[in-house]
Amino acid sequence: xxxxxVTFSEIKPADTCRYDGVALGEVMxxxxxxxxxxxxxxxxxxxxxxxxxxxxxxxxxxxxxxxAVLTALVDDxxxxxxxxxxxxxxxxxxKIIWFNTLNDGGRFTTDQKGTLMxxxxxxxxxxxxxxxxxLYYRAHxxxxxxxxxxxxxxxxxxxxxxxxxxxxxxxxxxSPTSAGLAIEAxxxxxxxxxxxxxxxxxxxxxxPNKARAREINQTIAPYLGFLVGNxxxxxxxxxxxxxxxSKAPFDEWLEAYKATVRQVARDFANLSLxxxxxxxxxxxxTISWGAVLYDCASDTFCVAPxxxxxxxADRTGGGDSFMSGVLAALLKGKxxxxxxxxxxxxxxxxxxxxxDITMVDERAVLAEVKRAQVGGGVKASR
Numbered sequence: 001x002x003x004x005x006v007t008f009s010e011i012k013p014a015d016t017c018r019y020d021g022v023a024l025g026e027v028m029x030x031x032x033x034x035x036x037x038x039x040x041x042x043x044x045x046x047x048x049x050x051x052x053x054x055x056x057x058x059x060x061x062x063x064x065x066x067x068a069v070l071t072a073l074v075d076d077x078x079x080x081x082x083x084x085x086x087x088x089x090x091x092x093x094x095k096i097i098w099f100n101t102l103n104d105g106g107r108f109t110t111d112q113k114g115t116l117m118x119x120x121x122x123x124x125x126x127x128x129x130x131x132x133x134x135l136y137y138r139a140h141x142x143x144x145x146x147x148x149x150x151x152x153x154x155x156x157x158x159x160x161x162x163x164x165x166x167x168x169x170x171x172x173x174x175s176p177t178s179a180g181l182a183i184e185a186x187x188x189x190x191x192x193x194x195x196x197x198x199x200x201x202x203x204x205x206x207x208p209n210k211a212r213a214r215e216i217n218q219t220i221a222p223y224l225g226f227l228v229g230n231x232x233x234x235x236x237x238x239x240x241x242x243x244x245x246s247k248a249p250f251d252e253w254l255e256a257y258k259a260t261v262r263q264v265a266r267d268f269a270n271l272s273l274x275x276x277x278x279x280x281x282x283x284x285x286t287i288s289w290g291a292v293l294y295d296c297a298s299d300t301f302c303v304a305p306x307x308x309x310x311x312x313a314d315r316t317g318g319g320d321s322f323m324s325g326v327l328a329a330l331l332k333g334k335x336x337x338x339x340x341x342x343x344x345x346x347x348x349x350x351x352x353x354x355x356d357i358t359m360v361d362e363r364a365v366l367a368e369v370k371r372a373q374v375g376g377g378v379k380a381s382r
Contacts, residue, residue, distance in 0.1 A: 006195045006225050007272035007297075008330055017161030020065040020331050022095070024185055025052020025171040026143035027071050027086070028119035028136075029078055030316075030356060038122045038135065048085040049356025051170040051201045054317050057357040058324030058346060060090035062365060065331060068092035070151060070185075072142035074099045074110060078118040079142075089357060097150060099142045116142050125314045125354070126284030132315055136205060138174065147177035153188035164327055165189040168199040169237050172216055173207040179216045186223035195330075199323055200229035202236040214239045226273040227264070228323050231257050233276070240264055250278055250290045250306050257292065258301060265296040272296050275340065277322040277347050279315075286311050287351075291322055291344035293336055302336045304344035305372045312351040321358055322347035325365065341369045 014020065027050035033041030056067040069091055073079035075098045083093050103111040110116035119141040126132035138144070156162060165185065172179045189196045200217060207213050217237045221227065231242035231253070240263060244256035261274050273293060280288035291304040325346030329339035345368035350358040 005190055005270035006193055008195060008225060011195045011330060012163045012193060017163050019068055019162045021056055021059045021067040021164045022162045023052045023056035024070040024167040024182060025050050026119060026174055027053040027082055028121050029082055031122045033124055038124050047355035048082045051320060052168045054320035054356050055166050055324045056091050057089040058321050059328055062358050062360060063328035063362050068095045070095050072097040072146050074116055074118050074142050076101060116140055123316060128283050131284055144175035146181050148180045148184045153185060157189055157192035157194050162194045163331060164195045164197060166197040169201040170203055170206055173213055183220050186220060190223055195225050196223060197226035198224050200233040200237040202233050210236055213237050221268050222270055224271060227271055228276055230276040234260055253278060261294050277319055289348045291340050293340040295336055302340040304340045307348055307372060310348060314354045315351055317350045317356040318347045321350035345369045
């Protein structure tokens, strides 16, 4: 373990680094059947998204920060479509590792028969009492093939410079080798003074074996400065139980979550921040939304105003946008009270538009922070 894990107060100045943020993860093509369940769909709209890469997209598009994604894609029309969408969000795609389709026997090659593929998911947003549903096709994706040694971390963190590096619990569990690359990355990031963040983001469809998930997350957690995870993530991915009902209101949940978070901070003294968003679902398209950020050193909790009974269009990406909102505030020199506000606002706004990533700019985030603070309504812009 490194002698020192970078804290949020030690984030490097912007002028010393090429990138404000770099994210390691899997990115997929998302097919969305509008308001028709996937089984009956005849038309789809196309997005890109991934639990980790969504963070880089939010930092770039909404907050105007310099980001890149580290992932792997097959060099075909689907891969190029994903790349083009990432570019449209303002993300540097030069770090993508491409698998050619020449089947030339090299390390990064495949055939044109789909032996390796770009990941695809079908995500139906749900409506009313009909829940959202996502189907994944990722068993043979290029991102699963990445392993230790595939990235020159010294060149990235030491040569070019990165202020914040982020990854998450989806990528670390998608293949037998993905965790090794992520652990290699977070170790090297700390060596070079880069602040490291990770979202536990446990998904049973990725890794149903919670024992394996906990083993891997407990290995990577000692190298993190910022851990994102709600009570169920902390249980499923790390083994910490929060004594609260899944139907508890926000205030009751928060008190129980505080006890869990303090225990996590005691066990992982390297952490300087722990946080999460909270979702209280009335139905598939109406939610209540809260957020909390814990400063481990000062034993201080910052809590965003609770938003109640908010109609949403698409619940995907709320946690990723919470994380990018918090990181954006920190990268721009804001305090933790502001950071949790930005995270909460960005997290709810992404759910008001279709797709995994937000379609709003920083002004919209600041306006939503203000609206929530005063409990105001929404005015038309004419």
